[in-house]
Amino acid sequence: MSLPRAYTHPACATHDPGPGHAERPARLAAVTDAVAAAWPMLEWHHAPAATRGQLSRVHDEALIALVLDTPSADRIALDPDTFLGPGSADAALRAAGAGVAAVDAVMAGQARRAFCAVRPPGHHATGSVAMGFCLFNSIAVAAAHACEHHGLERVAVVDFDVHHGNGTQDIFDTDPRVLFLSSHQAPLYPDSGYASERGVGNVLNAPLHPGAGSTEFRRAWSETLLPALDGFRPQLVLVSAGFDGHSLDPLAQLQLEAADYAWLTGELVAIALRHCQGRIVSMLEGGYDLQALAECSVAHFGALTAALD
Incomplete structure (x- = not known):
């Protein structure tokens, strides 16, 4: 049985935002343990560290220096939710590096799909600001690598996290090579992602009201977001x-x-099979109930295995 290529790294568990924080190291173990139990034959690949050059495609040098060069013997608050600690820089580098390695693997034909079980998450980090639990925007680093290193002209970023990926949208909202599609709850942090936000025609948001469930979620994707992706x-x-x-x-x-x-x-x-030989790279973002996170990761990974044989 063929499986997606899976990336993680022990360093991703060393980023510790502190006691009681929702984005805790146990999240990573919940994902990797559940996926490994469901597919015991799965080989996990160690994520390399992203380079400063790869990060600089989407991030200002000041943010890169803040995350990588700040002395961090103690935990430092960058905002009320986002922290730097002794393991944070290596974790953030491995999370971003996983996306780069996964893009390289699928573009080289070594795999058609890849799943990156990494943390901290990334989609709230803008070009200049770490925020919302996120230090570097790993999915944006991966998208920029696909465009700049592999010369792609149409890269889609699909974001179904419950919080709007404001950082990803901000980084690419003037870059027509990257299509950003998002469903998310609104109102909710970070108070962005309204339907009126369109970038240069490359941004499409589908806000969902609090309490919305399967019917609203599937309708938003089937009627609005997936047709845009297909087109x-x-x-x-x-x-x-x-x-x-x-x-x-x-x-x-x-x-x-x-x-x-x-x-x-x-x-x-199905859309990836129609247009790009099935190439998909998925990167873990949020999910803070460990049982739900494990179950959803297994469901997602299982669906990624379709049509790989």
Whole structure:
């Protein structure tokens, strides 16, 4: 049985935002343990560290220096939710590096799909600001690498995290090579992602009201976001895979279940098969109930295996 290529790194567990923080190291173990139990034959690849040059495609030098060069013997608060600690720089480098390595692997034909089980998440980090638990925007680093290193002209970033990926949108909203599609709860942090936000025609947001469930989620994707993705004819699909829309998640109020993520992933696979030989790179974003996170990751990974044999 063929499987997506899986990336992670022990360093991703060393980023510690502090006691009681929702984005805790146990999240990573919940994902990797569940996926490994479901597919015991799966080989995990160690994520390399991203280089400063790869980061600088999307981030200012000041932010790169802040994350990588700040003495961090103690935990430092960058904002009320986002922290730097002794393990944070290496974790952030490995998270971003996983996306770069996964893009290289699928573009080289070594794999058609890849899943990056990494943390900290990334999609809130803008070009100049670390925020919302995020230090570097790993999915943006991967998208820029696909465009600049591999010469792609149509890269899609699909974001189904319950929180809007404001950082990804901000980085690419004037770059027509990158299509950004997002469903998310609104109102909710970070108070962005309104339908009126269109970039240069390369941004499409589908806000969902608190309490929305499977019906609203699937309608937003099937009627609005997936047709836009299909029409874009992507050469590569990147996924910000946040599972915090699940009904058990403590940080939001959507009522999704694991089956909804499996359904959407299957739809993404079908579009990728039509336009880019099935190439998808998925990167873990949010998801803060450990049971739900494990179940959704298994559902998502399972759907990524479709049509690999």
